[in-house]
Amino acid sequence: MAIPVLLPVLVAVLVVVATFLYQKLRFKLPPGPRPWPVVGNLYDIKPVRFRCFAEWAQTYGPIISVWFGSTLNVIVSSSELAKEVLKDKDQQLADRHRSRSAAKFSRDGKDLIWADYGPHYVKVRKVCTLELFSPKRLEALRPIREDEVTAMVESIFKDTTNPEMSGKSLLVKKYLGTVAFNNITRLAFGKRFVNDDGVVDEQGIEFKAIVSNGLKLGASLAMAEHIPWLRWMFPLDEDAFAKHGARRDRLTRAIMEEHTLARQKNGGEKQHFFDALLVLKDKYDLSEDTLIGLLWDMITAGMDTTAISVEWAMAKLIKNPRVQQKAQDEIDRVVGVERVMTENDFSNLPYLQSVAKEALRLHPPTPLMLPHRSNAHVKIGGYDIPKGSNVHVNVWAIARDPAVWKNPLEFRPERFLEEDVDMKGHDFRLLPFGAGRRVCPGAQLGINLVTSMLGHLLHHFVWTPPPGMKPEDIDMSENPGLVTYMRSPLQAVATPRLPSELYKRIAVDL
Numbered sequence: 001m002a003i004p005v006l007l008p009v010l011v012a013v014l015v016v017v018a019t020f021l022y023q024k025l026r027f028k029l030p031p032g033p034r035p036w037p038v039v040g041n042l043y044d045i046k047p048v049r050f051r052c053f054a055e056w057a058q059t060y061g062p063i064i065s066v067w068f069g070s071t072l073n074v075i076v077s078s079s080e081l082a083k084e085v086l087k088d089k090d091q092q093l094a095d096r097h098r099s100r101s102a103a104k105f106s107r108d109g110k111d112l113i114w115a116d117y118g119p120h121y122v123k124v125r126k127v128c129t130l131e132l133f134s135p136k137r138l139e140a141l142r143p144i145r146e147d148e149v150t151a152m153v154e155s156i157f158k159d160t161t162n163p164e165m166s167g168k169s170l171l172v173k174k175y176l177g178t179v180a181f182n183n184i185t186r187l188a189f190g191k192r193f194v195n196d197d198g199v200v201d202e203q204g205i206e207f208k209a210i211v212s213n214g215l216k217l218g219a220s221l222a223m224a225e226h227i228p229w230l231r232w233m234f235p236l237d238e239d240a241f242a243k244h245g246a247r248r249d250r251l252t253r254a255i256m257e258e259h260t261l262a263r264q265k266n267g268g269e270k271q272h273f274f275d276a277l278l279v280l281k282d283k284y285d286l287s288e289d290t291l292i293g294l295l296w297d298m299i300t301a302g303m304d305t306t307a308i309s310v311e312w313a314m315a316k317l318i319k320n321p322r323v324q325q326k327a328q329d330e331i332d333r334v335v336g337v338e339r340v341m342t343e344n345d346f347s348n349l350p351y352l353q354s355v356a357k358e359a360l361r362l363h364p365p366t367p368l369m370l371p372h373r374s375n376a377h378v379k380i381g382g383y384d385i386p387k388g389s390n391v392h393v394n395v396w397a398i399a400r401d402p403a404v405w406k407n408p409l410e411f412r413p414e415r416f417l418e419e420d421v422d423m424k425g426h427d428f429r430l431l432p433f434g435a436g437r438r439v440c441p442g443a444q445l446g447i448n449l450v451t452s453m454l455g456h457l458l459h460h461f462v463w464t465p466p467p468g469m470k471p472e473d474i475d476m477s478e479n480p481g482l483v484t485y486m487r488s489p490l491q492a493v494a495t496p497r498l499p500s501e502l503y504k505r506i507a508v509d510l
């Protein structure tokens with residue numbers, strides 16, 4: 001009995017070993033830690049991957065091979081090699097690696113994030129660049145951002161001046177997460193699921209449940225993902241994925257119907273993505289799968305990234321009171337203490353912009369970007385990258401590389417006043433949004449939102465560590481994952497510093 005069961009396993013092991021040896025002998029692959037049969041380096045990778053890869057790069061050099069089971073992953077950690085990947089060989093490396101769950105969620109790449117590079121991708125990307133993220137639309141949606149940021153200030157003010165909270169610290173990410181959630185859902189779906197008292201409505205509860213269920217489903221497969229022949233032991237829960245997809249479609253369609261009715265009743269089209277896509281659907285020949293996929297892409301890619309960036313930045317500002325004070329002095333000088341800041345003030349606040357940039361340098365929320373995949377055989381740094389390999393750029397390591405940054409670990413926004421460094425994909429030392437064909441389409445929106453949140457938090461409050469904690473004791477370690485949360489969510493005391501009439505939400509109905 002044992003032989004028929006073991007035979008397919010044995011054959012599969014032989015196939016994996018043969019594939020590995022074939023690639024190893026035929027190609028000049030980048031160096032890296034020695035892989036084990038079948039599992040490759042999976043058991044050697046430490047949970048916070050970008051740190052582990054950066055350590056390995058110290059030993060093996062700026063381009064390394066890491067085997068996730070039988071899949072070759074190449075990680076580059078220098079700005080020259082990042083340029084090769086994201087500029088010189090960009091087109092051959094612009095496919096995506098889709099895990100089984102990503103394939104399910106995206107209906108096999110019918111969205112943008114998980115689509116391979118090809119006619120579908122080019123079309124959807126064009127919709128994003130020309131239509132959804134055009135400067136005109138970003139400007140038209142600005143009142144939503146300002147509404148949400150001022151709502152955050154009002155909510156922090158209420159909590160921190162509540163006598164029961166006196167002197168106590170706040171969980172910063174609670175407020176940042178609410179801004180990110182409301183901003184992205186309003187921008188994408190044209191709906192605020194949370195009322196003025198902070199109560200989430202039924203659709204909002206469903207919305208949040210779908211997001212968290214998606215994360216749970218995605219995580220449950222992680223290990224079997226990399227060893228194809230093991231997958232039969234970890235079958236996809238087709239039923240759970242189907243239910244998840246149906247639930248997502250049901251909610252999206254319900255919102256779609258509300259919009260169509262509202263448009264028929266009130267006339268006129270709104271600026272948010274949902275209405276825009278309903279109008280653009282025919283012009284660009286977008287299927288319903290693509291439309292729904294795109295809207296949910298915005299939630300996946302745009303929500304946590306912005307909130308996390310601000311949380312890391314605030315931790316840095318509390319650890320560096322000199323920088324906090326200097327940013328506040330600049331805002332006081334430019335905005336004063338009789339009105340609140342707006343995005344129009346940004347151009348006069350170079351130090352604040354540098355604070356945002358410096359925080360994104362040291363703590364990019366996606367330190368390994370999103371994995372790219374080669375659609376052809378290419379050479380990077382003189383090494384072979386066979387077709388079908390995954391390629392990652394360790395933007396975290398590059399942004400801390402002493403070869404290209406002076407005192408890289410120091411949080412010193414002044415460096416960007418001394419030298420203007422682009423962070424939207426033109427300078428390969430600083431790549432929080434990636435670069436090239438797949439550069440983040442939401443980069444400008446992300447920068448605006450992060451800068452605005454930081455500006456308001458600094459203008460309205462002085463931020464200090466929780467009672468009894470010294471700034472240097474704030475835990476700056478990371479949680480594992482594609483998106484890097486702080487391992488210990490930031491707690492801080494917020495002390496108001498402006499006249500109390502400036503803490504009111506500036507609500508808009510868009």
Ligand code: HEM
Binds near residue numbers: 371433438443447
């Ligand atoms: C601070 C905030 C943000 C950061 C640091 C960030 C970073 C990134 C990075 C590193 C990538 C992958 C690039 C690559 O694969 O080469 C990406 C992709 C993407 N981002 Fe962002 N992002 C942010 C905010 C946003 C926002 C606000 C949105 C939309 C509302 C958004 C939408 C997307 C989409 C749709 C993609 C996929 C692009 C593609 O595959 O072609 N991001 N982002």
